[in-house]
Amino acid sequence: MEQTQKAAKSSVKAKVQKLGSTLSSMVMPNIGALIAWGVLTALFIPDGYLPNEAFATMVGPMLTYLIPILIGYTGGKVIAGDRGAVVGAIATMGVIVGTDIPMLLGAMIMGPLGGWVIKKFDEIFQDKVRAGFEMLVNNFSSGLIGFALALLGFVAIGPVVNTLTEAMAAGVEVIVNAHLIPLANIFIEPAKILFLNNAINHGILTPLGTEQVSEFGKSILYLLEANPGPGLGVLLAFTFFGKGAAKSSAPGAIIIHFIGGIHEIYFPYVMMKPLMFLAVIAGGVSGSFTFQLLGAGLRAPASPGSIIAILAMTPFNSVMSVVSVLAGIAVGAGVSFIVAAAILKADAKETVDNFEEKVQQTQAAKLSAKGLAAQPMTGINRIIFACDAGMGSSAMGASILRKKVKEAGLPQNVSNSAINNLTDDANTLIVTQEELQERAKQKAPNATFVAVENFLNSPRYDEIVATLSGTKTAGESAKTSEAGNQADVPSANDLKQVNEIILAHDDRKGSATMAQKVFQDLLAKEALTMPIRKSHINDLHANASSLVITKEALTPQAQTSAPEAIHLSVNNLMGTTNYQRIVASIKAAN
Structure with a gap:
């Protein structure tokens, strides 16, 4: 029940983000036009720094026509490519002419609407057009649909948006006047x-x-x-x-x-x-x-x-x-x-005050849950760093990752993109921020995904490079060597008597929490059951049928507190290679 509720909340959040991304993706590519209009206004209107009556005549038309049409064009393109862009621009003209105020909000409606209508038209009639008539049908369908939507915008949508805009403006005025x-x-x-x-x-x-x-x-x-x-x-x-x-x-x-x-x-x-x-x-x-x-x-x-x-x-x-x-x-x-x-x-x-550790734990848990912890990335020919708008954080993350890929001598191309512009390609590795990964997967379900939290200094970048180079598996930490962690993993014979696993920790229990999740997922993947619990090192109680896993610094205390238990000392509780070997031994013992 709880998992269902979490999934529903996650889905709602993804839908809200998707709607917000669609709105912003219409405006952000045209920010340059808004800035140009702002500079033009600042300089040449009567109250500007360099008043100029002739240049100031561009201020009104730019706001009334250019910016809304650009937004409508972009909105249509986001939904249905170039054909959607043209129809979106035509449709936007209807709301512009049908009102007396700048129709930025109207453009945000008509642009995507035009793109959606032409997209549905193509889905229905694309396979029904006879060979040789494609261009004729495409041109006339764009023109006629745009014509119809422009009339609809002029008669209905424009006045409605005008009323809503006036209401919102009045609301803003009330808020401003009330100092709220x-x-x-x-x-x-x-x-x-x-x-x-x-x-x-x-x-x-x-x-x-x-x-x-x-x-x-x-x-x-x-x-x-x-x-x-x-x-x-x-x-x-x-x-x-x-x-x-x-x-x-x-x-x-x-x-x-x-x-x-x-x-x-x-x-x-x-x-x-x-x-x-x-x-x-x-x-x-x-x-x-x-x-x-x-x-x-x-x-x-x-x-x-x-x-x-x-x-x-x-x-x-x-x-x-x-x-x-x-x-x-x-x-x-x-x-x-x-x-x-x-x-x-x-x-x-x-x-959990260690930022890098938190990032590593989260990613290791996710990879293990998907069965990717020990599997190399094969067939990847390009890497895309995707963010909401495809301009800010994705560009920075791509720059960092591109440098690492180049230094490693790897052939993969690294670029950045808005999530809305992703295409589904099984040979693509998509790196995105954790909160945006669900939306990215909806756009490219067959791609390989890696989520990061700190795109300025993420250990996942080194893991990606190492994995693509064939020097490490995807679940291994770029910072911690697993080699020293593998020597004392109990054999299948030793684990026959084990009926519980205890993750002993000190005051920082975050890694134990994440390790417990990783362990449970690995066991579930092999259809095995084994109780796994966490325990503070000072409260450790274990017997001969317990496997106690601790970091090296805590192992002596654990052995003193539970001398009869089987002990495993590790460098890092998130060392998934150890747990895979333990699960394999448990499976062999059963």
Whole structure:
């Protein structure tokens, strides 16, 4: 029952992410057009830095026609390729002409709708078209379907979207007047960590913010999600008060997050310690409160959410405009840092504070559950690093992995892609972030997958290279040598009397928890049953029919506490090669 509920929740999350990704995938490729419009507005309107009446005539048409058509074109292309793009653009023209406001939201409806309709048309009639008539049918079907959707947009969808836009604008105005904008970050910050950041920013806030800019010259909505302050505060806290690989990797993550604008870099730091959600929420709310208090706003979307992009989109008509933006970022970072630091310092009994170990454990468990722990990757001819938009984190991850592949002299090509653009190829290895893997599998079910959490410094990259090189199996850690772990694995004869397995651990029980899962999955794969339990080394109770597995440093204490038990000393509780051999011995003993 519990597994069914988890699967349902995971499916819902994947569907929400997919919807958000579709919305953002229409806007993100066209961010350049929005930036061009923002610069044009900033420079040449009457209140701009270089007022020019002739150049300013481009501002209105660009917002009214160019940007919505680009969005509709892209939305159609995402669904049905080039034919969908053309139909989506035609359909978008209907909602543009049928209303008096910029139709960014209308384009987000008509673009995918046009792509979906032409896609369904092709599915139904593609096999029914006689040879020689393909081009005729394709051209006329695109034109006629686009024509019909343009009329539908003009008569029905455009007015409806216009009404909804006015209602949302009125709602935003109410929120602004009631000084409640900061409360939006209570929902925005957790949603970002679930990889809905692009959907929120480009699917919701950008269209509404564009409406505000056309009226007021700037919008605070562009700052709500793009504010790098909350993430910066968390990374600073890990830099000063973190432990292990989380502490060592945080300074590099700060540069990528704050300067590069790739906010996904701090998501694993929050997910590894859920209380950190309080830190980013507090930072987001306080930052937005400061923005609102000082009247901050941007002229166009800041994408990526880099301090450089934010300053580039900040109105420079007064010193206060710049100060208000920087103050909101600083306050958000400061509050987030204080809360995150308090959490890290107070959590003295944290059991899984090693970032790299957490990543290794999670991945090893997943591989073992799929039966891939000891199997090499064969037939892989290309590697794709996929993320939500295919621009930020995937580009960075691909760059790191590409360098490692090149240094190893491997022939595989490494590239990056948006999940929506993946194709199903059994000879492709797709590397993606853990939260996005389910969606990626829906797009390419036959590909080989590897999930990572820390794409800045993931041990999985070395494992991939080693596996493709044929020097290690996919479940082995690139950091820990298994050779020294294999000497004392009990034989089948020794294990005949064993009726339970005990994983003895110290205060850090995280590795034992993950190892228990790995062991259970390996046993289930062989249709074997064997009780497996965890025990703190100080509470260890075992008899002659127990197999006690401990790390080397704890083995002497375990042997003293349970002298009659069979003992196995390992370098790393997550050493899956040992467990495979034990399972093989158990199977032989039975």
